[in-house]
Amino acid sequence: MLIESLRSERGCVSYVLGCEKTRAALIVDPELSFVDRYLVLAASHGLRFHYLFDTHTHADHFSGARLLASRLDVPIAMHRLAPAPFVDLRVEDGEELIVGELRVGILHTPGHTQDSTCAIAAGHVFTGDTLLLGGTGRTDLPTGDPEALYESLFGRLLQLDERLLVHPAHNYKGLPATTLAEQKHSNPRLQQKERAGFVEQMRSLSLDMPEHLTEALRTNCTGGKTVEQIISEAAARVSFMSMQELARRLATSDPGITILDVREADAYLAGHIPGAIHLPRGQIELRADAALPDPMVRVLLTCEVGKISTIAAATLRDMGFRGAIALDGGVKSWREAGHPVASGPGPARR
Ligand SMILES: [Fe+2]
Numbered sequence: 001m002l003i004e005s006l007r008s009e010r011g012c013v014s015y016v017l018g019c020e021k022t023r024a025a026l027i028v029d030p031e032l033s034f035v036d037r038y039l040v041l042a043a044s045h046g047l048r049f050h051y052l053f054d055t056h057t058h059a060d061h062f063s064g065a066r067l068l069a070s071r072l073d074v075p076i077a078m079h080r081l082a083p084a085p086f087v088d089l090r091v092e093d094g095e096e097l098i099v100g101e102l103r104v105g106i107l108h109t110p111g112h113t114q115d116s117t118c119a120i121a122a123g124h125v126f127t128g129d130t131l132l133l134g135g136t137g138r139t140d141l142p143t144g145d146p147e148a149l150y151e152s153l154f155g156r157l158l159q160l161d162e163r164l165l166v167h168p169a170h171n172y173k174g175l176p177a178t179t180l181a182e183q184k185h186s187n188p189r190l191q192q193k194e195r196a197g198f199v200e201q202m203r204s205l206s207l208d209m210p211e212h213l214t215e216a217l218r219t220n221c222t223g224g225k226t227v228e229q230i231i232s233e234a235a236a237r238v239s240f241m242s243m244q245e246l247a248r249r250l251a252t253s254d255p256g257i258t259i260l261d262v263r264e265a266d267a268y269l270a271g272h273i274p275g276a277i278h279l280p281r282g283q284i285e286l287r288a289d290a291a292l293p294d295p296m297v298r299v300l301l302t303c304e305v306g307k308i309s310t311i312a313a314a315t316l317r318d319m320g321f322r323g324a325i326a327l328d329g330g331v332k333s334w335r336e337a338g339h340p341v342a343s344g345p346g347p348a349r350r
Contacts, residue, residue, distance in 0.1 A: 001102060001122040003167075004041055006034050010211075011172035012061045015126060018047045019100025026051040026099045028119055028126045029169050030064035032226065038068065050099050053077045055128025055169055056116040057084065058220050059141045060210035066223045079108060081115040086223045091117070109157055111149025112137030118157060125164040125180065131157055132168040133175045136189045139202045141210075142217065146202035150195050158184055231307050234314035240328040241300055247339050250274060258292065258299045261346075262312045263331070271341040273302055273334060278346060281312050288319060298323040305330035 002018035008031055016038060018025040025047035027038055042049060052065040052074055065076045066086055075088035077097060082090070091097070093108035097119075105120040109130040116137070119126040129137030130152055139146040162181035184190055192198040210216070219226050225233075241257075249255035250273075259276040261268050268278045279291045281303070292299060299321060303309035309326045316324035327334075335341050 001124070002045060002047075003124065004045075005167065006031070006037060006041075007171060007174060008033060008061065010061065011170050012058075013167070013169055013171045014064075015167060016041050016045075016047070017099065017102065017104070017121060018045060019102045022100030023047050024050045024100030024102070026053055026097065026102075026104060027065075027068070028053050028167075029055055029058070029128065030068055032062035032064040032067060032229070035064045035067055035071075038064070039071075049074045051075055051077050051089070051097050051104075053097065053104075053119060054082070054220075055119065055126065055130075056113045057082055057143075057217070058169075059113075059213050059216050062212075062216055062226050063220045079106070079115040079117045081110075083115075083221045084223060093117075107156060107160075109149075109152035110143075111139055111145055111147075111152045113141070114143040114145070114148070116152070120160070120164065123164060124167055124177075125157070125160065126167045126169075127157065128169045131166060131183060131187075132170055133166060133178060133183070134187055136187075136202075137170075138205065138207055140205070140207065141213075146199040147195070149202065150198045153190065154193065154195075154198075158190070231310055234311045237317060238310060238313040239325050241325055242328050243334055243337060243339065246273070246300065246327060246334075250340070256298065258297050260291070260299050260301050260312075261331070262301055262303050262309055267304060267331075268346070269344060271331070271335060271343050272346060273331060274340050274342040275347060276302060276342075281308050284312055284315055285319070288316060288321070292316075292321060295320055296323060297321070298325070300325055300327055302327045302334075303330055304332050306333075 002020050004016040005013055007013045014031050015028040023046050030052050052068050054065055069076050077089040077091055078087045080090035091106045095106050097104040102121055107118040109116050109118050112129040116130050139149050164180045165177045167177050192201045261272045261276040261278050262281040301309040301313045306329045313324045313326040
């Protein structure tokens with residue numbers, strides 16, 4: 001079996017498993033930020049993905065399954081208890097996914113979440129957040145249950161062949177995979193072999209909440225877009241002007257652009273790029289025609305850091321303002337770079 005692992009800066013790990021003979025492949029826990037890398041990996045190894053498999057509903061990173069599924073027309077598989085409505089194949093304990101000549105067995109291991117699973121293939125076990133190298137998944141996030149984790153670990157996972165190599169969904173220190181036997185022997189959490197002691201150990205952990213917890217659960221459970229996705233999709237549909245180019249134009253008698261500042265009024269009044277018209281982001285659809293009577297005008301959108309102006313430029317393009325572009329950066333950077341700033345109502349407020 002071909003195995004490639006990709007580890008993010010936050011220590012989340014996903015795996016590409018490939019059948020060497022047939023080139024059929026599956027991704028375990030695909031991450032949104034790695035979508036292009038999976039496609040490059042598949043191309044370089046001559047693989048074709050047959051399944052996208054999430055071991056559980058992630059609360060700490062954004063699953064790439066939905067985006068990959070739509071791009072590649074490949075089914076998403078998860079345990080039947082997964083809340084996401086877009087799962088194509090709801091699997092149960094004891095079932096197998098066939099990937100070329102590989103047989104990927106599903107073991108239901110609730111505890112970290114109720115839909116947690118491990119995937120077993122060719123001498124390897126992909127443990128999701130049920131078992132980590134030197135640790136276990138936490139049980140204090142939605143649907144977590146320390147009693148269930150105890151059963152899943154001691155009653156199920158640790159009963160498997162001890163020679164299985166463990167590949168978790170988190171590997172914060174980049175540790176090499178070890179066997180189940182090694183984890184049984186050295187993993188500190190697994191030394192609490194009695195139910196009460198193990199449960200108490202899990203309940204007494206005081207862990208910080210993951211960054212982006214709400215956003216990750218929202219997008220992973222519903223298939224909705226992350227904020228970063230919304231911004232990057234907008235950025236792909238507009239073009240940008242550098243601060244240097246804008247500064248050069250403002251120094252001339254005719255800059256050749258209309259500048260639109262889309263921040264709220266207090267930020268605009270406190271300081272804006274000279275000549276900028278004020279039109280808050282929330283009013284663009286309703287007031288764009290009045291503010292920009294010429295639909296062919298070349299209009300440069302600005303905001304505080306350059307994200308909202310990108311979304312606003314895409315909105316204007318949707319409305320037919322084909323000359324809408326965004327500043328590469330925001331008024332904050334413009335100000336910090338020492339470029340001129342005007343305060344007060346500004347010109348031609350509409
Ligand atoms: Fe998790």
